[in-house]
Amino acid sequence: MPQSVDSRSTLMQRLENQVTLYPARPFLLALDGRSGAGKTTLAGQLADFLKAAGFQTATFHLEDTYQGWWGLSQAVSAWEKNSAELKAGGQLTFTGWDWETSRPTGPHIRAVLPRSVLIIEGVGASAGSVDFSCWVEAPTLTRKHRALTRDGETYRPWWNTWAEQEEELLAQRRLDQKVDLVFFNEGEVTLQSK
Numbered sequence: 001m002p003q004s005v006d007s008r009s010t011l012m013q014r015l016e017n018q019v020t021l022y023p024a025r026p027f028l029l030a031l032d033g034r035s036g037a038g039k040t041t042l043a044g045q046l047a048d049f050l051k052a053a054g055f056q057t058a059t060f061h062l063e064d065t066y067q068g069w070w071g072l073s074q075a076v077s078a079w080e081k082n083s084a085e086l087k088a089g090g091q092l093t094f095t096g097w098d099w100e101t102s103r104p105t106g107p108h109i110r111a112v113l114p115r116s117v118l119i120i121e122g123v124g125a126s127a128g129s130v131d132f133s134c135w136v137e138a139p140t141l142t143r144k145h146r147a148l149t150r151d152g153e154t155y156r157p158w159w160n161t162w163a164e165q166e167e168e169l170l171a172q173r174r175l176d177q178k179v180d181l182v183f184f185n186e187g188e189v190t191l192q193s194k
Helices: 008-019 041-054 072-089 140-156 156-173
Strands: 003-005 025-032 056-061 091-097 103-112 118-119 132-137 181-184 190-193
Touching: 008 025, 008 041, 025 072, 041 056, 041 118, 041 132, 072 091, 072 118, 072 156, 132 156, 140 156
Parallel strands: 025 118, 025 132, 056 118, 132 181
Antiparallel strands: 003 190, 091 103, 181 190
């Protein structure tokens, strides 16, 4: 049973303590969860906190690598390979996706500095070889409302298609059960850690 943590500041302190353990290479922090759970917002808050604590940070959005509305599984597999290369001192190399033209872009190469924190946010982020992972959870109706408010009518016809891929990914990999921390992102802040 996960241990309960009751404040955002506790999460921030735990991350700060973890980050200091990896001074010679980038610290890879994954924020995973279904669409609309609040991963991008949390990534921004964590980046601000870590920058204020003196850490160089960058954020990588897995959404930029999903090859269209049917591309979740392919992007997660590519991220697994990329994360291993990053941990070995390599660069982040990925094929992007232009959502407006529905075409692949790149390849893109992004250097990640040693002694920095790379926040990877998106569905499937914790599938990679990361140093710390957090699952962001929210109820389905809340997530759908957030996602459609954020992305508008463009997303509405694809919500079920994407949700089916998320469920398939979870059924195969149980990512939500393998993370270091679960963040319940509705109403009052509730955190659980292993």
